[in-house]
Amino acid sequence: MNTRFSSDRRRFLLTAGAVAAAVALPPPLRAQGAGPDVAVIGAGGAGITAAKQLAAAGYRVVVLEARDRIGGRAFTDGSSVGVPWDRGCSWLHSSEVNPWVGYARANGFELVADTYPRRVFDGERPLGQAELTGLHALRERMNAELEAAGRRGLDIPAEEALTLATRQDEWYALAASGLTAWEGIEPSNFSALDSFHYAGRGDDLLIPKGYGNLLAHYARGVEVRLKTPVSRLRWSAGGVSLDTPGGTLSARVAVVAVPSATIAEGALVFSPWLPVDVLEAHHHLPLGLMNKVALRFKRNVFPGEASEVLRQRRAGWRGMSYITRLWGGNVAVGMSAGAFARELEAAGEQAAIDHALGELAGMLGGDVRRHFDRGAATAWASDPFSRGAYSHCLPGRFGARERLTHPVGDRIVFAGEHTEQSAYGTLHGAHLSGLRAARQAAGLLRRA
Numbered sequence: 264m265n266t267r268f269s270s271d272r273r274r275f276l277l278t279a280g281a282v283a284a285a286v287a288l289p290p291p292l293r294a295q296g297a298g299p300d301v302a303v304i305g306a307g308g309a310g311i312t313a314a315k316q317l318a319a320a321g322y323r324v325v326v327l328e329a330r331d332r333i334g335g336r337a338f339t340d341g342s343s344v345g346v347p348w349d350r351g352c353s354w355l356h357s358s359e360v361n362p363w364v365g366y367a368r369a370n371g372f373e374l375v376a377d378t379y380p381r382r383v384f385d386g387e388r389p390l391g392q393a394e395l396t397g398l399h400a401l402r403e404r405m406n407a408e409l410e411a412a413g414r415r416g417l418d419i420p421a422e423e424a425l426t427l428a429t430r431q432d433e434w435y436a437l438a439a440s441g442l443t444a445w446e447g448i449e450p451s452n453f454s455a456l457d458s459f460h461y462a463g464r465g466d467d468l469l470i471p472k473g474y475g476n477l478l479a480h481y482a483r484g485v486e487v488r489l490k491t492p493v494s495r496l497r498w499s500a501g502g503v504s505l506d507t508p509g510g511t512l513s514a515r516v517a518v519v520a521v522p523s524a525t526i527a528e529g530a531l532v533f534s535p536w537l538p539v540d541v542l543e544a545h546h547h548l549p550l551g552l553m554n555k556v557a558l559r560f561k562r563n564v565f566p567g568e569a570s571e572v573l574r575q576r577r578a579g580w581r582g583m584s585y586i587t588r589l590w591g592g593n594v595a596v597g598m599s600a601g602a603f604a605r606e607l608e609a610a611g612e613q614a615a616i617d618h619a620l621g622e623l624a625g626m627l628g629g630d631v632r633r634h635f636d637r638g639a640a641t642a643w644a645s646d647p648f649s650r651g652a653y654s655h656c657l658p659g660r661f662g663a664r665e666r667l668t669h670p671v672g673d674r675i676v677f678a679g680e681h682t683e684q685s686a687y688g689t690l691h692g693a694h695l696s697g698l699r700a701a702r703q704a705a706g707l708l709r710r711a
């Protein structure tokens with residue numbers, strides 16, 4: 264499984280062709296009025312991409328961003344634990360079709376293949392070879408069963424695509440945690456067909472300077488108005504106008520590049536209302552959850568000098584995965600997902616740090632606690648401008664992503680990871696959606 268926890272691949276999910284890093288947009292036909300041609304809502308990977316492409320083609324673009332920073336769910340934290348760590352995205356997934364790979368290489372960002380060894384513990388005991396073979400075999404079986412369901416077009420919960428024997432396997436909870444990490448929610452809650460249409464192609468890469476910093480590099484020169492949340496988008500045949508605390512901005516076309524949940528939950532409303540199927544599509548693509556905990560130690564408490572990925576076998580779904588020795592430092596980053604991540608987030612940052620420390624101590628022994636220095640944890644679900652980590656498609660709702668690739672009223676274009684079927688839930692998906700949205704916005708402007 265191509266998960267955010269493991270370097271296994273969903274090699275059967277080969278639906279994407281080669282992708283372009285940039286698009287050639289038609290230039291603006293003529294200047295109309297004093298306002299911008301395009302107002303982009305949201306300065307994450309999708310909004311930044313759309314704005315950059317449109318501005319490069321000569322369109323007048325303004326980006327309105329609610330937070331006091333750009334990047335959205337792509338954000339490298341350079342201060343809390345002394346080494347850069349990504350609070351949101353960190354893996355360049357599907358490296359053979361991921362446009363950020365070429366961008367990073369062309370701009371001096373080192374990329375590192377995630378070939379870290381994986382170790383699983385039962386208490387303090389690392390699993391033996393026979394046990395690992397059993398776990399691996401189960402994962403392969405799960406992949407094959409999910410693929411078979413996808414090929415048959417079954418828009419059912421992923422869990423129902425698995426045989427009873429698979430679900431009753433002694434390693435099921437551990438193996439399924441990879442699926443939960445990928446989708447941010449347990450396999451009973453996401454569509455097997457949607458997951459089948461993700462294009463996994465190529466190894467996962469990591470970026471020592473940070474994936475968030477890569478996006479920030481790309482965003483240089485894009486004009487963004489920070490601390491400008493848009494509460495209402497009014498649209499008509501004549502254009503769009505956007506309500507913000509600082510006043511109303513008018514433009515000819517809007518690119519809406521905010522997380523699906525912010526629209527589904529009414530933080531950004533539309534006047535008149537969006538067509539029912541468009542609003543429904545946002546509801547059918549809710550955001551699952553992944554959270555991270557970064558722990559800094561005063562000395563190396565890990566088994567070796569090199570990084571590895573550790574996981575403890577836990578009852579139910581309550582385990583986290585840890586990358587140790589992040590970029591050679593005495594830092595580990597742990598990841599929780601799904602319902603357990605929600606539970607931890609609700610308990611607060613200190614509870615998440617305590618849980619991670621306890622789990623690491625359970626695997627590696629008491630030194631872990633003695634040499635602990637400081638920690639930090641993310642809380643993506645309660646962040647009002649994301650409301651989760653990344654989108655999944657509800658069972659029975661396949662097609663919602665595609666619905667959001669169609670402009671509304673010749674005035675509104677949607678972008679964001681949730682709209683990109685072959686790369687949903689990723690930063691390269693956000694980028695691809697931004698390229699598509701820029702093309703569509705330019706097309707609408709030439710018609711308007």
Ligand SMILES: Cc1cc2nc3c(=O)[nH]c(=O)nc-3n(C[C@H](O)[C@H](O)[C@H](O)COP(=O)(O)OP(=O)(O)OC[C@H]3O[C@@H](n4cnc5c(N)ncnc54)[C@H](O)[C@@H]3O)c2cc1C
Nearest residue numbers: 305307308309329335336352353354493679680689690693
């Ligand atoms: C913990 C975690 C781990 C992840 N791991 C990976 C990974 O390893 N690899 C990978 O490729 N992807 C990963 N992802 C997913 C990836 O980060 C996202 O898919 C991607 O960054 C989404 O980009 P976006 O532009 O669609 O949305 P966002 O980045 O969320 O951008 C939307 C922007 O809109 C702004 N906004 C929201 N509401 C308003 C409003 N009303 N007015 C104005 N602005 C508003 C937000 O502040 C935000 O800046 C991870 C995400 C998380 C949270």
